[in-house]
Amino acid sequence: MPSFSFGAVARSGGRRRRIAVSLALAGALGAAAACAPSSAPAGADTDAKASAKPQIDSDFDLDALVAEAKKEGSVTVYDSTGDITKTAAAFTAKYGIKATGVKSKVGDTLEKMTRENQAGNVTIDATFYEDGPSLVGQLLAQKVVYTWIPGTLAQDIPAARQNPLQILSKGNMWIYNPKLFPKGCPVKNVWDLADPAWKGKVAMQDPLGKPNIVEFFNQLKAGGDTQLRQAYKTKYGKELPSGDSAGEAWIKALAKNNPILTSSDDDAAAAVASPNQTKDRVALVSNAKFRDVKDKNYSMRVCTGMQPWAGYQYPKYAAVASKTEHPAAAKLFVYFMLTQDGVDTQLGTGGVPGNPTLKQGSVMPDGLTDWNKQLFVFDPAGLSSDFDNLQPTQDLWRLNHG
Incomplete structure (x- = not known):
């Protein structure tokens, strides 16, 4: 095989134009988030860019949730990694509910979920999302999605990983x-x-x-x-x-x-x-x-x-679409990712589960021995600030x- 060539990268300005369009869209959405009146529930932060408080399901009943999800019949989840197809297949095998996992770049997911919410025609039931600043500053702030946490697992997940809900870290x-x-x-x-x-x-x-x-x-x-x-x-x-x-x-x-x-x-x-x-x-x-x-x-x-x-x-977060027609199935999919069977589907090349009671992946990239000591770890408390500083840093x- 010949050595790598950068001709494909430099050949035209098409990719850069697409990036420019994506950035323009993100800027427009950010402006909309900043200007829109808050629809946060009582007790939540009223800053338009602050994430809504997570919904902790204190009455969580797994059997009841599974039964309701089966009535809904299906669930579609977007993620930026192709491993989502493995997660969906494992979910279907475990619960008998048709699950579709779609690989999608975060910018495309942001645009599609926002437009679907505005149109009231939601096809993405939940997302596993890697861009924390736009999740906090746009999707959560505009009520396009919300954070849901099963009450039985809330005590196992550190508060810093709950808002938004961190399900996994990669590197x-x-x-x-x-x-x-x-x-x-x-x-x-x-x-x-x-x-x-x-x-x-x-x-x-x-x-x-x-x-x-x-x-x-x-x-x-x-x-x-x-x-x-x-x-x-x-x-x-x-x-x-x-x-x-x-x-x-x-x-x-x-x-x-x-x-x-x-x-x-x-x-x-x-x-x-x-x-x-x-x-x-x-x-x-x-x-x-x-x-x-x-x-x-x-x-x-x-x-x-x-x-x-x-x-x-870099953390990956879970969020449920606010206007989904399959809320039980979407929540069950999030719950699944907080269990060993679920998170294992995305640990094929390593990673750290968001639920610290679970085991890390057995596979470790050659040369990496400790995820937390060798790699810089993000502070989720800074996500809103990261959103504010997006354009200046770009x-x-x-x-x-x-």
């Missing part, structure tokens, strides 16, 4: 090709990624087309300052100027170092790990890409020991990337 991590670098990852520090030696050699999905990278940037600005400053001192032997935001400084430096921006994680992984690859590159990819080691004979490993983190965890990246 984006820095990888290298061990065949080209048998002594280990050539990048030891996140500031190395901004070093001239790695100019044009860092592959990653375009942040303007992948919301959780922008969220990562915002989370870094809010919660990564101390670690980034220490990593800077370790590399350069001096302090980062105290007046600078460490997060903003790193984002600007990375953008200016001309990273190779791709339209998908598939392309970023191929840039590093595809068979016969000879280029000395590193890449930021989802842990799901490690299935390509077996499926495509890729050579890839997590940058073990990279300081202060080898990547970041502009920061856009203005500094060559």
Whole structure:
């Protein structure tokens, strides 16, 4: 197989036009959320961008819910990973209820659920959703969806994971090709990624087309300052100027170092790990890409020991469509994902269940030994702020990337 080519990425401006359209839509929806009058129930935060309080079903009865869901007959759930088809198949096998799982990018899901809610013609009953800021700032704020939690499990799930309901965490991590670098990852520090030696050699999905990278940037600005400053001192032997935001400084430096921006994680992984690859590159990819080691004979490993983190965890949240005609089936699907049988369908390449009483996936990406210690972990308390800072952070990246 020939080594990866970036011709498909650079050939035309079509993809960038589609990204621009998506961003314009997101901006319009955000403006609508900010201007619309609040319809929050009594006792809920009346800020239009604040998430509605979760519905904790204190009278939860699993048998009664299953019986009602069977009467409804079916359920459709959208997710940004193809693993949703496995979850749907397992759900149908367990409960005898027809479930359809649809892989959809978060931006497409946001648009479709919003339009369906406005039209009163809902086909998406629930979503497993990876973009926390738009979930909190748009879908929940506009009552397009709501958070539902079975009362019997509420005590097992930390409060920080309930609003919105976190069902799973996956990871984006820095990888290298061990065949080209048998002594280990050539990048030891996140500031190395901004070093001239790695100019044009860092592959990653375009942040303007992948919301959780922008969220990562915002989370870094809010919660990564101390670690980034220490990593800077370790590399350069001096302090980062105290007046600078460490997060903003790193984002600007990375953008200016001309990273190779791709339209998908598939392309970023191929840039590093595809068979016969000879280029000395590193890449930021989802842990799901490690299935390509077996499926495509890729050579890839997590940058073990990279300081202060080898990547970041990104949460996946569950939400039920407010106007669904299958509310019981949608709730049952959420409940299923909070059990071992359900979450196991999405742990084929690893991950951390949102319900901490469940076991983590037995498969671990090569080089990753501890999800919480090696990866930066998002703070869900910052989701509303992340939503507010979406455009400024996109502009920061856009203005500094060559």
